[in-house]
Each structure stands twice: as C-alpha cells, then as structure tokens.
Amino acid sequence: xxxxxxxxxxxxxxxxxxxxxDKMEDWQASVALSLNDALExxxxxxxxxxxxxxxxxxxxxxxxxxxxEKLKTETPIVKHYGGGxxxxxxEIYQALAKK
Amino acid sequence: xxxxxxHTANTxxxxxxxxxxxxHSFSFAGYxxxxxxxxxxxxxxxxxxxxxxxxxxxxxxxxxxxxxxxxEGALQHKDSLGTTATIKSGEIQVMSAGTGVYHSEYNPDxxxxxKFLQIWVFPNKRNVTPRYDxxxxxxxxxxxxxxxxxxxxxxxxxxxxxxxxFNMGRFDAATAKTYNLHKEGNGAYIFVLKGSIKxxxxxxxxxxxxxxxxxxxxxxxxxxxxxxxxxxVPMKF
Numbered sequence: 332x333x334x335x336x337x338x339x340x341x342x343x344x345x346x347x348x349x350x351x352x353d354k355m356e357d358w359q360a361s362v363a364l365s366l367n368d369a370l371e372x373x374x375x376x377x378x379x380x381x382x383x384x385x386x387x388x389x390x391x392x393x394x395x396x397x398x399x400e401k402l403k404t405e406t407p408i409v410k411h412y413g414g415g416x417x418x419x420x421x422e423i424y425q426a427l428a429k430k
Numbered sequence: 431x432x433x434x435x436x437h438t439a440n441t442x443x444x445x446x447x448x449x450x451x452x453x454h455s456f457s458f459a460g461y462x463x464x465x466x467x468x469x470x471x472x473x474x475x476x477x478x479x480x481x482x483x484x485x486x487x488x489x490x491x492x493x494x495x496x497x498x499x500x501x502e503g504a505l506q507h508k509d510s511l512g513t514t515a516t517i518k519s520g521e522i523q524v525m526s527a528g529t530g531v532y533h534s535e536y537n538p539d540x541x542x543x544x545k546f547l548q549i550w551v552f553p554n555k556r557n558v559t560p561r562y563d564x565x566x567x568x569x570x571x572x573x574x575x576x577x578x579x580x581x582x583x584x585x586x587x588x589x590x591x592x593x594x595x596f597n598m599g600r601f602d603a604a605t606a607k608t609y610n611l612h613k614e615g616n617g618a619y620i621f622v623l624k625g626s627i628k629x630x631x632x633x634x635x636x637x638x639x640x641x642x643x644x645x646x647x648x649x650x651x652x653x654x655x656x657x658x659x660x661x662x663v664p665m666k667f
Contacts, residue, residue, distance in 0.1 A: 337442050339492075341490075341492065341529065341530040343490060343530075343532075344490045344492055344530050346488070347490050384492065384493075385492035385493055385528070385530050385556075385557060386529055386530075386557060387527050387557075388556075388557060389466070389556075410556075411493075412473070412492075412493050412494050412495075412550075412552060413491055413492065413493070413494045413550065414490040414491040414492035414493070414494070414527060414530060415489060415490050415491065416459055416489070417458050417459055417474060418457075418458070418473065418550075419473070419548065420459070420460070420462060421457040421458075421467060424462055424464070425464070425467070428464070
C-alpha cells in the first residue's frame with residue numbers, strides 16, 4: 332500500500348485530492364488540514380509521499396521538512412499544483428520514482 | 431547553442447471521454463509520460479474538443495495559472511468567485527487559482543462542438559487570492575506577433591503570476607519574422623494551430639509542438655498560411 336499524506340488547508344480541495352488518490356489501486360490518502368495536524372500524522376505513521384497543497388506556505392513546508400529529517404523516514408515532500416485531477420498522478424509517480 | 435525539442439502531433443497523449451476528446455502535449459490525468467512532464471513553467475497544453483451541450487462539472491483548482499483559448503465555439507464559465515461568463519473564439523480567459531477556486535465550463539451550443547486550448551503555467555507565487563479575467567484578442571493582424579499574455583497588468587493581453595509572454599501569429603505563406611525572447615533564461619514552446627512553419631529551419635506542422643531554449647531569439651518562417659501560438663516561459667522557476 333502506498334500511503335500519501337495531503338497537507339492542505341482548503342478542506343474541499345483536500346477532499347477532492349483524497350478521493351482521486353483513493354480511486355487508485357494500492358494508494359491510500361490521508362488528509363492534514365494544518366501544519367500541526369501534519370506533524371501528528373507523521374509521528375503516527377510513515378508516509379511514502381507528502382503532498383503540499385494550497386494554504387501551506389514555505390515556512391510551514393520547511394518546518395515539515397525538518398520534522399521528516401528528524402524522523403529519518405526519507406519521505407519525499409512535493410508541492411501539489413492544480414488542486415486535483417490534472418497533475419496529481421504525475422506528481423505522485425515522479426515522487427515515487429525518486430525514492 | 432540553442433537546444434530544441436519537437437513533439438509531433440501524433441505523439442501526444444489522447445483521452446476520449448465521449449463528450450470530451452483531448453490531446454495532451456504533456457502528462458495529464460491518466461496520460462503519464464515521464465519524458466513529457468513540462469516545458470519549463472509550461473505544465474499543461476491540452477487541445478480539447480467538447481461535444482455540444484456538454485462540459486466540465488464543478489471542480490476545484492489551486493496554485494496554477496490557467497489559460498483557456500477557444501478556437502471554435504464557446505464555453506460558459508461559472509466559478510466560486512461569482513463570475514458567470516461566456517468565452518468564445520477570439521477571446522482569452524485567465525484564472526489564477528491561488529488558494530483555491532471552483533468552476534464549471536459548458537459548451538452552450540447543443541448543436542456544435544467547442545474547441546479550445548487549455549494551458550496551465552506554474553505560478554511564481556503560491557497561495558495568491560484567486561482572480562479571473564477575460565479579454566478579446568486581436569484576431570485580424572497578420573504577419574506580426576500579437577501579444578495576448580504577459581506578467582504585467584498594464585501590458586497587452588491578460589496577465590499572470592509568472593514571467594511568461596504568449597503571442598499569436600497569423601502568417602501568410604513565406605512570411606519570416608524573428609522572435610526575441612523577453613527574459614534571459616526563458617524558452618519558447620511553439621504550438622501550430624493551422625498550416626506549417628519552420629522554426630530556425632525545423633519543420634513544425636499542424637498541432638506539433640516545438641520547444642527552443644538557451645537562445646535569445648529564433649526565426650519563424652511560414653511554409654503555408656499558418657496560425658500558431660508562442661508560449662515563452664521561464665525554464666527554471
């Protein structure tokens with residue numbers, strides 16, 4: 332199972348992204364609607380990819396990167412663009428290919 | 431020395447949803463080709479055909495500059511910013527999705543298809559306040575580059591959050607013009623809508639895409655009467 336964490340403060344967009352991920356066989360989405368929520372998710376579970384969606388600024392992204400470095404999970408953190416269908420799968424495939 | 435890439439029309443990704451036929455110059459939705467992800471900040475170039483009376487139901491976007499250029503027919507647009515508008519051939523629409531926007535697009539003409547280009551450019555600033563604009567573009571000028579998009583609100587055409595410039599060209603056969611790139615580090619992706627052209631001697635036919643970078647200018651010569659779109663974008667962003 333490929334576990335993907337979506338970090339996005341826009342709940343409807345996060346839900347759309349999660350629905351699209353869950354449509355794919357062996358992919359499972361989790362949603363964090365804030366930085367603190369994301370940090371807690373990463374303590375509780377190791378993710379294969381973390382997608383940074385809308386509403387998450389560079390400062391919060393850097394905090395999350397530092398957190399992942401400390402956890403030594405080597406989870407790739409990638410910016411998600413577009414808010415759903417068009418680019419999502421390519422972004423995830425690319426992130427998984429670089430692991 | 432200039433570097434180039436040619437994407438011939440028949441190598442594009444294709445999707446047929448019945449009501450929507452789309453050709454993807456770059457990886458999009460179910461089409462994934464790791465060799466065709468983007469050209470610099472240009473991420474999506476979809477050549478869409480929407481059946482009469484059909485369209486895209488409400489769906490979200492964020493953090494992307496989304497440009498639509500109708501080629502035939504019209505699209506009715508509604509979005510969460512409160513915009514209700516119809517865009518038709520001869521116009522250009524731009525949406526900065528920023529923190530998030532929902533929209534729907536339908537072909538209001540039940541009898542005829544709408545054909546349009548959907549272009550996505552990575553923004554140079556994330557999480558901006560969403561915005562929408564549409565304008566009429568100059569469809570009469572021939573044998574000149576006609577600017578339809580830039581980074582500047584007070585320049586010709588629409589504007590976006592990126593150092594990008596788009597120009598349309600409608601050339602009579604055997605017309606030659608030099609295009610000078612606006613910014614160091616930018617490249618240009620030329621998409622031919624009708625006819626055939628040569629870009630620095632390379633044949634580029636209808637619906638082919640040709641990218642050129644590591645240069646500050648290139649020459650376009652029309653082999654036939656031709657229409658094309660030049661999308662100048664940063665190669666690093």
